[in-house]
Amino acid sequence: MPTLSPQELVNSNIELVSLPSIVVKVNELLNSPTASAADIAELISHDPSLTLRLLKIVNSPFYNFPSKIETVSMAITVLGTSQLRDLLIATTLVKQFKSSPDNIFDIESFWCHSITTGLAARSIAVNRKIPNAERLFICGLLHDIGKMLMALLLPAQAAELKMAFLQNSKLNETQIFGFSHDELGECLLNAWHFPETISAPIRHHHDLQFADKHKTDTAILHIANVIANNILAPISADDDTLLNPLAMKALNIDERDIEPYYESVYELLDQILQTLYYDIAA
Numbered sequence: 001m002p003t004l005s006p007q008e009l010v011n012s013n014i015e016l017v018s019l020p021s022i023v024v025k026v027n028e029l030l031n032s033p034t035a036s037a038a039d040i041a042e043l044i045s046h047d048p049s050l051t052l053r054l055l056k057i058v059n060s061p062f063y064n065f066p067s068k069i070e071t072v073s074m075a076i077t078v079l080g081t082s083q084l085r086d087l088l089i090a091t092t093l094v095k096q097f098k099s100s101p102d103n104i105f106d107i108e109s110f111w112c113h114s115i116t117t118g119l120a121a122r123s124i125a126v127n128r129k130i131p132n133a134e135r136l137f138i139c140g141l142l143h144d145i146g147k148m149l150m151a152l153l154l155p156a157q158a159a160e161l162k163m164a165f166l167q168n169s170k171l172n173e174t175q176i177f178g179f180s181h182d183e184l185g186e187c188l189l190n191a192w193h194f195p196e197t198i199s200a201p202i203r204h205h206h207d208l209q210f211a212d213k214h215k216t217d218t219a220i221l222h223i224a225n226v227i228a229n230n231i232l233a234p235i236s237a238d239d240d241t242l243l244n245p246l247a248m249k250a251l252n253i254d255e256r257d258i259e260p261y262y263e264s265v266y267e268l269l270d271q272i273l274q275t276l277y278y279d280i281a282a
Helices: 006-011 021-030 037-045 048-058 072-079 081-096 107-127 134-142 145-153 155-166 173-177 181-191 196-204 215-231 245-251 255-281
Strands: none
Touching (some): 006 145, 021 081, 037 048, 037 072, 048 255, 072 081, 081 255, 134 215, 145 181, 155 173, 181 196
């Protein structure tokens, strides 16, 4: 079992797991009292491939705007800077982490599951009229980031865990790594200065009974993860495929209310997977 804590593991590999520079620069502009939306648009526009990806998503059924968005400036006008930053995070992280140790971690399955979870979480949030539903897409996209980090930073232990699952062993993440992927993911998001509204649901989407804050978002993320696991095969044998009653109670819904969310995900899934993963990983 590794002797490093999740925080120590992140701190000792901060260069490897740092956010893409474009995201850091956009965040700096967002936090600057003198920077404008035009400054952000100009910065992004210096990267033609990134600009193309962002505009492709903005003009997709994901948003379903009535008219075409032709520039980053226009995208900021209709989306706002925070939503555009969320899309920027999504596209750049997929590009930065598009490979992993061979035979240990299936990066394609990881991103497909993560994107599907994000779509489901956003769909639920929009339906429930949750403010700033886009953050739930980011929660879904990053909810298993700790699993990827485990494979990147501790490949021997990741291989041991994979073998344990294949052999139906009772060994789990905490026994092998000393912590869970949720704990590691939370530490990484804190290092990236993500708000608690994103890190807290990710930390507790498997153990809702311990979620003392952001319970609604945590419940949404849990349900979205189950939906994704029932649409695509789970990326690990211990993942949730059954709904936790606490999640349904938090949203005051039952299993019949969840069926339409599957339909909304199916409507968008192929196109968003193509745009957010396959076009980038090619």
